[in-house]
């Protein structure tokens with residue numbers, strides 16, 4: 001048995017070595033939950049690996065996605081070639097939805113993993129768990145993706161908000177993303193890899209690093225991905241997206257001039273962010289939300305008060321700063337001719 005550091009993934013020969021390593025390298029004792037896990041594991045004779053059910057990853061009820069730039073063809077090429085793909089772009093423009101919709105269209109299982117600062121090696125690779133009085137090993141998201149792909153012939157693994165991972169956890173992804181295309185679990189002495197002919201697309205999404213509050217991507221991780229920058233759709237394209245989404249979702253009764261207005265307002269906020277006037281740019285997600293609320297509120301309100309209520313929650317509510325609220329109120333008044 002080897003002892004894996006939960007913080008940096010280093011393998012140690014004994015628990016004592018691991019404790020010393022953690023104290024010196026990470027200046028803290030081993031986390032309590034890790035000690036519980038491994039102590040239980042040590043007491044066990046054989047290690048049972050919890051089985052993976054690929055059916056739970058078959059996408060269901062995915063909203064309609066309107067491809068605008070041959071996204072599905074590109075995703076297909078990456079699934080075929082196995083070259084990892086990272087999408088970088090502002091919030092709410094359909095990065096996450098595009099992968100889910102692609103998977104749904106193909107009927108391929110998709111594992112969407114939300115990255116955060118708190119992600120540990122156990123989440124990515126696996127961890128010992130105590131089930132009743134039995135010690136079992138629960139696979140992390142990477143070997144799970146290999147298992148699911150092998151069982152279904154293909155799979156997609158998406159790391160959402162990739163740059164929320166700490167630099168140490170980013171390192172853990174490397175072996176699955178480069179030519180090795182495998183996941184070695186030292187504590188099980190087992191390597192997960194794809195069977196011949198099986199496809200696995202490892203993808204990721206993130207906002208540009210200028211958004212703040214997140215880590216930089218390690219260069220070694222970045223270099224393993226092909227990177228595709230996305231931006232807000234152009235005016236006509238955005239109108240087409242919203243119109244098609246509205247049609248599909250039954251909120252197509254929105255008057256044309258109101259739809260044009262919200263599209264114009266969103267565009268103005270994006271320019272205002274670039275000019276430094278406000279911090280929040282309305283995205284296609286906000287526009288879709290406005291349309292949903294306009295229809296939902298129409299049961300209780302009508303005319304100007306309906307428009308004002310929908311704008312208040314889906315637009316103005318996104319601005320906390322007093323000056324920014326004032327600025328957006330003025331823009332709303334100029335675009336829609338209503339005061340809120």
Ligand SMILES: Nc1ncnc2c1ncn2[C@@H]1O[C@H](COP(=O)(O)OP(=O)(O)OP(=O)(O)O)[C@@H](O)[C@H]1O
Pocket residue numbers: 063064065066067068089090091092093094095096097098205206207241245284285286288
């Ligand atoms: N091309 C599109 N087709 C259909 N809906 C879209 C499209 N682009 C944006 N949307 C709308 O925007 C929403 C946001 O999509 P999604 O969650 O995929 O954004 P994201 O780019 O991953 O955002 P974040 O960076 O915040 O995670 C969707 O639910 C949908 O309402």
Ligand SMILES: [Mg+2]
Pocket residue numbers: 095096097160205
């Ligand atoms: Mg997303």
